[in-house]
Amino acid sequence: MADAADLQLQVPAGAEWGPAFDAAGATGAWIATIPAAEREKSDAYFEGGYWIEAWGALITVAIAWILLETRLSARLRDFAERRARKPFRQTLLYAAGFMLAIGILGLPWTLYTDFFREHQYGMSNQTLGAFLGERAISLALGIALGAIAIAGLYAIIRRVRERWVPWATAATAVFLLFMIMVFPVFIAPLFNDYRSLPAGELRDSILALAHDNGIPADDVYWYDASKQTRRISANVSGIAHTTRIALNDNLLNGTSEPEIRAVMAHEMGHYVLNHSLWIPLSTALMLGIGYWVVNRSFGAIRARRGGRWGVRDIADPAGLPLALAIFAVVMLLLTPVSNGIVRIAENQADAFGLDAAREPQGFASVAMRLSSYRKIEPGRVEECVFYDHPSGRTRVMRAMRWLAEHPPQSR
């Protein structure tokens, strides 16, 4: 583990503070530090992501169609009905088989998006064996948690029939909050090792930042993300006594202290502003819109093709592929909304982080590093529709304006 203090922050000439400092000019100077070839590569990577979203929805629809047309879904339901007596257990069994089928049929696509494409753009040096091993763990977790969630939703549908949408939305909110609570403690350690950051200047600096912002933490963790990705990342998770500050080794070993402080302050912003409460709640509301459309359109499609597919009604789990296909299309159409929700939170955390860490140049430098996989200067509409984080330009501009408003000698 290298000592982060070894790395010095490199501020480009045109962005340095001085009597003639100009935020727009400084923003340009930061952006100019990215060579044209790198910029072209990250633009291509990010723009390709727009198509991946659309293709992903289309592939979900195709897989659903296969499961329905081959009557695999109906046969799986029949099998579950023979094997279990209680409807909840039948659905649980069906849902586990369904999740397994989706995981297997979707594997080639996941291999392309999450493995081969990441390697093609130099984002990862993970071996295929390690990647598949992690996929197997994710699939097992997905089957266990997904089957319980699906069986829960169908239990609601059996109970209140067509009035299931608000109940399911509320249950989804509870489930998402539960996942956010258990993820750092039970799930993240399955994929990475978390260790305490050794005592030293950096640890003291991060803890001081936390205490200044009322975060009850007395340890800082780092984890070995470099085995999966080259991206930098950090988070502050948990509540009260389970509060946990963590940063990944790419951030720890590859960046300077002002950059680390800028990132940690941003993450602390998410924590202090309760984003781990607001984001799951607004996400649940959005998923609720998806449920509503499923509820409205399921009957009409089932009436036309349901006999052929062996799907009885909305409470029949054999109709799950149809519900999922409708849901996937609605979620694709709502992408600008879901991105907007997260982007608002990210902008708030950026503003909070600048005030807390007071490291505008560190923040600008990190924004440039993040631009290795996020198009740096999108159009205005493009940023609104496709970005779940502010673009590199937006972030550097914010940092340079902050610097203009908080000149170093007056701080």
Ligand SMILES: [Zn+2]
């Ligand atoms: Zn963030």
